[in-house]
């Protein structure tokens with residue numbers, strides 16, 4: 001197969017969950033630019049439909065709550081009705097918890113004080129939601145004998161957060177990255193390996209993509225701290241993961257399953 005052809009997604013149907021977020025939109029563009037019919041999936045159906053119209057190759061919008069099996073079953077039925085098959089699932093939806101009040105964030109985000117309800121909510125969306133999508137949509141792929149699942153993990157599923165990057169210029173700890181995010185992202189990587197082994201003989205490939213931090217109007221001290229801590233000397237741009245995603249989604253990675261592709265500017269290299 002010619003190399004251009006191996007990266008092409010022409011004729012493939014791809015779903016992206018959390019598609020209206022910072023990276024979700026980029027994933028949709030990447031898959032669409034490679035020729036896929038993209039199903040834009042997030043909570044707000046109307047916005048999903050509006051965004052789907054902006055894609056370079058026509059797609060569809062579909063609202064779904066990934067924490068609700070019934071909602072994901074309706075999504076599966078809609079896609080099968082529309083396109084007759086599902087080739088690619090990008091499990092991208094997740095929450096990265098925030099503390100509204102910057103004056104109390106440093107205190108409340110400490111592990112010793114971290115609210116259990118926030119931990120449970122992260123588990124529910126980041127891991128149980130990923131499980132539900134894989135079960136409902138991946139089962140259809142296994143039945144069809146072909147499919148490709150990409151679970152979006154994180155560098156923080158591989159290495160511990162460096163809490164010092166949340167210190168401002170005066171050395172004040174403004175925030176602590178909680179245990180919830182690394183725990184759920186580590187679980188996403190373990191779940192990826194489980195599914196790869198489980199469905200290998202059904203023609204379903206399952207890989208993880210672990211991005212590093214994306215620059216998105218954070219405080220200057222944070223961007224500086226993060227950049228200094230990164231071998232490539234900068235945070236990611238939102239479009240930095242497009243190539244890796246298309247690689248995993250396409251035949252170019254046909255002999256790859258159970259892997260975790262780390263794209264992090266070198267963050268985890270030292």
Ligand SMILES: NC(=O)c1ccc[n+]([C@@H]2O[C@H](COP(=O)([O-])OP(=O)(O)OC[C@H]3O[C@@H](n4cnc5c(N)ncnc54)[C@H](O)[C@@H]3O)[C@@H](O)[C@H]2O)c1
Pocket residue numbers: 017018019020021022023024041042043064065066067091092093094095096125129152153154155210211212213214215
């Ligand atoms: N942004 C980063 O720096 C970064 C770094 C590493 C990994 N990641 C991972 O990349 C993925 C995307 O991150 P992002 O920064 O674009 O996040 P984001 O917060 O911008 O977007 C997440 C999207 O998920 C949707 N969502 C939340 N709960 C949902 C539910 N129950 N059902 C359906 N949709 C739901 C939200 O509506 C939102 O549009 C996540 O898995 C995240 O953990 C992000």
